[in-house]
Each structure stands twice: as structure tokens, then as C-alpha cells.
Amino acid sequence: MSTDSQKTPYNPPALEFKSSTFTVPVLVLSSNDLLVIEQQLQEKVRLAPEFFRNSPLVFDLLELNKRNLDIDIAALTDIIRKSGLLPIGIRGGNAEQNKLALALHIPVYSIHNSVSANSQKPKAIVPPPEPKTESVATTLITQPVRSGQRIYASGDLIILAQVSAGAEIMAEGNIHVYNTLRGRALAGVQGNPDARIFCSDLQAELISIAGNYKVSEDLEKAVGKKPVQIYLQDHALIIKDIV
Amino acid sequence: MARIIVVTSGKGGVGKTTTSAAIAMGLAKKGHKTAVIDFDVGLRNLDLIMGCERRVVYDIVNVINGEASLNQALIRDKHCEQLYILPASQTRDKDALNQEGVGKILEDLKKDFKYVVCDSPAGIEKGAHLAMYFADDAFVVTNPEVSSVRDSDRMLGLLSSKSRRAEQNQEPIKEYLLLTRYSPERVKLGDMLSVDDVQDILSLHLLGVIPESKSVLTASNSGTPVILDEKSDAGQAYADVVARYLGEDRPHRFIDDKKGFFGKLFGSK
Numbered sequence: 001m002s003t004d005s006q007k008t009p010y011n012p013p014a015l016e017f018k019s020s021t022f023t024v025p026v027l028v029l030s031s032n033d034l035l036v037i038e039q040q041l042q043e044k045v046r047l048a049p050e051f052f053r054n055s056p057l058v059f060d061l062l063e064l065n066k067r068n069l070d071i072d073i074a075a076l077t078d079i080i081r082k083s084g085l086l087p088i089g090i091r092g093g094n095a096e097q098n099k100l101a102l103a104l105h106i107p108v109y110s111i112h113n114s115v116s117a118n119s120q121k122p123k124a125i126v127p128p129p130e131p132k133t134e135s136v137a138t139t140l141i142t143q144p145v146r147s148g149q150r151i152y153a154s155g156d157l158i159i160l161a162q163v164s165a166g167a168e169i170m171a172e173g174n175i176h177v178y179n180t181l182r183g184r185a186l187a188g189v190q191g192n193p194d195a196r197i198f199c200s201d202l203q204a205e206l207i208s209i210a211g212n213y214k215v216s217e218d219l220e221k222a223v224g225k226k227p228v229q230i231y232l233q234d235h236a237l238i239i240k241d242i243v
Numbered sequence: 244m245a246r247i248i249v250v251t252s253g254k255g256g257v258g259k260t261t262t263s264a265a266i267a268m269g270l271a272k273k274g275h276k277t278a279v280i281d282f283d284v285g286l287r288n289l290d291l292i293m294g295c296e297r298r299v300v301y302d303i304v305n306v307i308n309g310e311a312s313l314n315q316a317l318i319r320d321k322h323c324e325q326l327y328i329l330p331a332s333q334t335r336d337k338d339a340l341n342q343e344g345v346g347k348i349l350e351d352l353k354k355d356f357k358y359v360v361c362d363s364p365a366g367i368e369k370g371a372h373l374a375m376y377f378a379d380d381a382f383v384v385t386n387p388e389v390s391s392v393r394d395s396d397r398m399l400g401l402l403s404s405k406s407r408r409a410e411q412n413q414e415p416i417k418e419y420l421l422l423t424r425y426s427p428e429r430v431k432l433g434d435m436l437s438v439d440d441v442q443d444i445l446s447l448h449l450l451g452v453i454p455e456s457k458s459v460l461t462a463s464n465s466g467t468p469v470i471l472d473e474k475s476d477a478g479q480a481y482a483d484v485v486a487r488y489l490g491e492d493r494p495h496r497f498i499d500d501k502k503g504f505f506g507k508l509f510g511s512k
Contacts, residue, residue, distance in 0.1 A: 144446055146400025147393050162446055164396045182444075 026091065027059040027080070032069040038079045045083050057085045058109060062092025073100040136173065145169060145183065152189075165205060174198070186213075188232075197230040198242070212237055245353035248360045249378035249416075251402075253394030255365030257386045258423040261459055262481075263362035264292040264468040266382065269485030271326035272470075275357040278317065280348075281331035282374035283364035284339055290330045293320060294466025304332040307344030313351050322471060327356075337370035345373045367401060377407050380417045380488075383447065386424045387436040392444050395420075399445065419450035421484065426455040427500035438498055451484035453477050454497040 031037060045052045057080060064071055073090070080087045090101040091109040098108045136155030145151060145159060147166030157171035160178050167183035169175060175187045177199035188195030188210040195209050202223045206215050209232045219239070227242040250263040260283075267279035281289035284304060290296040295318045301311035306329070313329075320326035329348070332339065352359045363374035375381060381402050385395040402416050403409055409416075422441055429435040438452060458475030462468060470485070472478040476497055483493045 143403060144399070146403070147396035149400040149404065164393075164400075164444070166393060166397065167400070180443075 022056075024056050024058055024088065027057055027085075028063060029059060029061060029071070029076075030063045032064055032071040034072065034075050034079060037076070038082070041079065041083045041085075045085070049084075053084050055085050056088040058089040058091055059087060060091045061094075061097060065092060065094055065097075071097075073097055073106075074104060077101075077104055077106065138173075139171070147183070163204075171195070184208075187230075193232045195232075198227070200227045201225055202228050202230075202239070207237065209237060245356055246358055246379045247349055247353070247377055248358060248380045248382060249363055249375040250360060250382045250384060251363040251371060251375050251398055252365065252384040252391070253367060253371075253398040254386075254391045257384050257391050258453070258459075259365070259384050260288045260292050260362050261463060261469060262382060262384050262421060262423065262453075263289060263360050265470040265478075265481040266485055266488070267326060267358070267360040268320070268323060268468040269470045269481055270358045270360070270489075271320070271323045273485065273489065274325065276325045276327075276355070277358040277360065278327045278329060278352050278356045279360040279362060280329040280352075280374075281362050282340070282370050283362065284331045284370060285333065285336045286364065287331040287333045289362050290318075290328065291466060292463050293328050293468065295320065295328055295330075296466070299330045302330045302332040303348065304335050304339040306348055307340065313348060322467070337364070337368065337373075340370060340373050342373060342376065346377060349377050367397065371398075372401070372405065375402055375406055375416075378402075378416050379408075380419065382419050382421050382450065383445075384421045384423055385441060385445070387422060387426075387430070387438075387441055389436070392436065392441055396445060399447070418447055419488070420445060420447040421450050421453065423453040424455045425452045425497065427498065431500050438495075449495070450487055451480055452495060452498050453480045453484070 029037065059076065059080065061071065077087050087106055089107050089109045090098060093101060093108065101108060138156040138158060139151070139153035141151060141157070141159045142161060144161040145163045145167040147164045150168045151157065151170065153171040153173070155171070156173040156176070157169060158176045159169065162179040163169055163177055163181045163183040163185070165182040169183060170186045170189050172188065172190045172192060174195050175185050175197045177185070180201040180203060181199040182203045182205065184206040185197050185204055186208040187197045191210050193210040197207055197209065202219070204216060204219070206213055207230055209230065212232055212235055214237050223239050228239050229242050230237055230239050232238070248266070250259050250266070252259050263279055267277050271277040279289065280303065281287055283289070290299055298318050301316035303316065305311040306313050306316045317327040317329055320328060349359060361374045361378065364370040383395050383398060385391050399418060402418060406416055408414065420441070422438060426435055430437045438449065442449060454476045456475055456477035458472050459469050459477050462472055469475060469477050470481040473482070480497050483496065486493050
């Protein structure tokens with residue numbers, strides 16, 4: 001066991017590698033005019049000198065390369081250093097630019113949708129997106145939703161009991177209330193204009209579909225005490241009897 | 244198995260303490276050993292309604308802080324041997340209570356008592372939360388007016404989400420509705436919500452309707468729970484409530500305006 005003394009657990013290693021995530025500002029360039037870049041960069045730095053002083057920086061050439069604008073990497077790093085920033089990486093550069101950057105000891109970062117990938121290897125065949133599974137779980141509530149309670153469903157929301165005044169029910173999909181709806185009901189909260197609200201007695205404080213709302217004052221008294229559905233048509237909420 | 248009953252409402256002034264005193268006395272009079280706890284630390288009232296304010300030595304905060312034993316703090320009621328009162332502290336505030344201390348007191352009481360009635364303070368903050376947290380049954384006291392009904396609704400939401408039973412996924416707290424200060428005459432005139440209106444909004448099992456009654460004020464001021472006034476309508480209504488809670492089937496009274504023409508002529512039934 002003692003043949004390899006260097007590997008005994010009693011000798012703690014002097015170093016180890018760990019993975020860590022940092023937030024680093026990225027300088028996205030949309031012009032290859034070095035003079036303009038220098039001028040605008042210094043303006044920015046002047047706005048928050050404390051924030052930018054000796055700040056690490058990654059510069060992003062993706063936009064430039066999309067428009068086939070080349071840039072002098074060495075001159076660019078000089079400008080960045082002159083502004084008090086420390087370039088620590090290049091992103092979105094083509095093979096030539098990456099090589100130049102490496103020569104300046106600036107590491108290359110990749111972005112997955114980078115055009116630099118195009119210049120180096122043939123575009124990977126992107127598999128067609130999976131047909132989106134619409135089976136986001138439906139939330140079922142059987143107890144009354146009381147004043148002050150909030151319910152959020154990432155799919156459809158079905159409530160078999162009443163929803164009290166002062167309660168708030170929200171769903172990214174449709175809302176069904178098989179009882180009296182007195183609280184606030186917001187369907188399609190992530191912006192789905194096809195979401196609908198169904199309820200058997202509409203006395204809601206507020207109804208909303210994809211951000212288009214009506215408060216109870218705007219509702220006609222006649223809509224209550226019968227099953228209705230609410231949907232969106234040309235950005236207007238339509239309340240219709242279910243017969 | 245002992246049961247912990249919380250008397251709660253959200254809104255203040257609806258009759259929680261009157262109800263706590265009455266049902267605790269009612270349960271004790273039926274032969275069940277009962278303790279009633281005042282959770283309204285800083286605004287102690289239950290001792291007045293129970294008529295034991297001159298015998299308070301220690302209170303719930305002393306017990307929680309270990310300054311007195313539970314038996315030292317419990318006051319035996321002078322009307323009924325089966326009833327004990329644990330008063331609140333008047334000089335402290337709700338922050339003197341903590342979940343651990345309250346839980347310990349209730350566990351200890353459960354060993355010895357059949358029913359523990361917790362008189363909740365108004366509001367939904369710490370005192371009210373601790374009063375209801377360990378409950379098995381909840382008496383939600385509501386007045387027939389919209390703000391009280393909404394506050395009760397809010398409290399019902401908290402009972403079903405923030406109690407120990409809810410947090411530990413046990414069988415939910417049994418909730419009962421107690422409609423107090425009910426005046427059939429005013430319902431008839433349309434300036435008070437009816438039993439049906441309140442039931443419609445809260446959809447809760449109605450345990451009883453307590454009529455608005457002068458006897459409640461008289462009883463409070465004299466320090467005798469109104470249930471002991473067997474001639475009064477409110478006293479009888481509370482007796483019905485206790486009987487129904489214990490499983491008896493009693494028809495609801497005091498809901499209709501019974502003083503019709505013949506009622507006036509021949510006196511009330």
C-alpha cells in the first residue's frame with residue numbers, strides 16, 4: 001500500500017480544479033471603425049469609471065462577422081486596455097481572429113449559435129424541433145379558493161368549488177370554474193390570446209385574458225347566475241352564454 | 244382524544260371572546276373537562292367575560308417562559324368545576340408567544356382535557372396564527388355584514404393552508420360557521436345579510452345563528468358567560484351550538500322574525 005507515497009491521502013494536494021461561473025461584461029461590437037469604437041468606449045467608461053476600472057471584459061465579434069466586417073484584433077485589444085479594461089476573452093470570432101487573439105494570450109469563448117462555427121466546420125444538422133407536447137399538467141382544485149389565496153397553474157386550471165372575492169386564480173392556459181367565480185381570474189397570463197375562461201356563475205372582480213381585462217364594474221349585471229365563457233376577439237373580451 | 248377548537252374570525256368585535264366563553268362553558272356543563280385559552284396577549288378580555296379577572300396570577304406568557312407551571316396558571320371556573328381558564332398577559336404583546344411554547348402547552352392540556360378552546364385575537368398576524376395553528380376544529384365567527392364575511396373567508400383560506408394539519412398533510416381542520424349578532428328584523432328590511440347570503444359566500448357548515456341580544460352585553464359586564472343565562476335567546480342559541488357540535492340534531496332557531504302578528508299578541512314563544 002505504501003508503494004506510491006505521493007498518492008497517500010495524508011498528502012493533501014497543493015491545488016485542485018474547480019468549476020465556477022462568473023458574470024463578465026461583454027463588449028458587443030457592431031462597427032469595425034476603431035476610431036469610433038475608441039471614442040464611444042471611453043464615453044461609456046466615463047459614465048461609470050468605478051464600475052469599469054480594471055474590469056475583465058469579453059469582446060464579441062459575432063455581429064461584425066455576420067456582416068463580414070473584419071477588425072484588427074491587436075488594435076482592438078489596445079483600445080480596450082487604454083480605456084482601463086482588461087480583455088480576457090474573444091467570442092464570435094472567425095478562425096483567423098481567434099488565432100490572432102490566442103497569440104495575444106486572449107482565450108477564445110464559444111457561443112453555440114456563433115457564426116465562427118460556420119467558418120470552421122460545416123453546419124451541424126439541426127434536428128427538427130420536437131412537436132411541442134401540449135400536455136402541460138392541468139391543475140385541479142376541489143376546495144373553495146378563499147379570499148387572499150392565489151393559485152397559479154402553468155397549464156389549464158380547473159376549479160370545482162367557488163372562488164371567493166379577494167382570491168386570485170391565474171393560468172397560462174384556460175380556466176374552468178364549475179361554481180361561482182367572485183375573485184379575479186386571469187387566463188393566458190403568459191400571453192396566450194386563445195386562452196378562455198369558463199364559469200357557471202360569473203360575479204368576478206376582474207377577468208383577464210392575455211392581459212386584456214375587465215373589472216366587475218364593466219361587467220353587465222345580466223352575466224351572472226348562468227354558465228358563460230369568456231374569450232378574446234380582436235383584443236376585446238367577449239362574454240358569451242354557454243347553451 | 245382531546246380536540247383543540249379555535250374560535251376565530253379575522254375581524255374584530257364580532258363576538259369571538261363571547262363565543263369562546265359560551266362554548267367552553269357549554270362543553271364543561273355537558274361534563275367534558277374543558278380549558279379555554281386567551282391568545283389575545285396585550286388585550287386580554289376573556290378573564291373579564293369569564294369573571295375571573297381578580298384571580299389571575301400567572302398567564303400564558305409566564306408558562307411559555309417557564310416562569311410558572313401550567314397548573315399554576317390555569318384558573319378553575321367558579322361556575323363549573325370542569326372548566327379552566329388560561330389567561331393572556333396584559334403587559335406583553337403577541338411576540339411573547341412562540342409556536343414551540345404554544346405547542347407544548349396544548350400538548351400538555353390534551354393529556355388532561357377533553358376540549359381545549361382557543362380564543363383567537365382579531366387579525367391574521369402572529370397571535371391569530373398561533374391560536375389556529377394546532378387546531379382540530381375551527382369555529383368561524385361571522386357577523387352578517389360584508390366586511391366580516393370577507394375577513395372570515397380570508398381566515399378560512401389560512402386555516403386550510405397555514406395550519407399544522409395543512410402543513411403536515413393531515414385531515415384538514417373541520418370548519419364550522421357561527422353567525423353572530425343576527426337580527427331577523429334587519430335582514431327583513433334588507434340592511435343585513437341573511438343566513439343564506441352568508442352561506443352562499445362562505446359555503447360552510449352552519450353550526451348556529453346567535454341572535455343580536457341585550458343579554459350578551461349584560462352577561463359580559465357581569466362576567467358570566469351568556470350560555471348560563473338559560474332564559475335568553477343568545478344563551479339558548481349557544482346551548483344549541485354546543486349540542487350540535489357534540490352531535491345532537493337540533494333545528495336552527497332565531498333565524499326568522501318570529502314576532503309576527505300572533506307573536507306580538509301572545510308574547511314570543
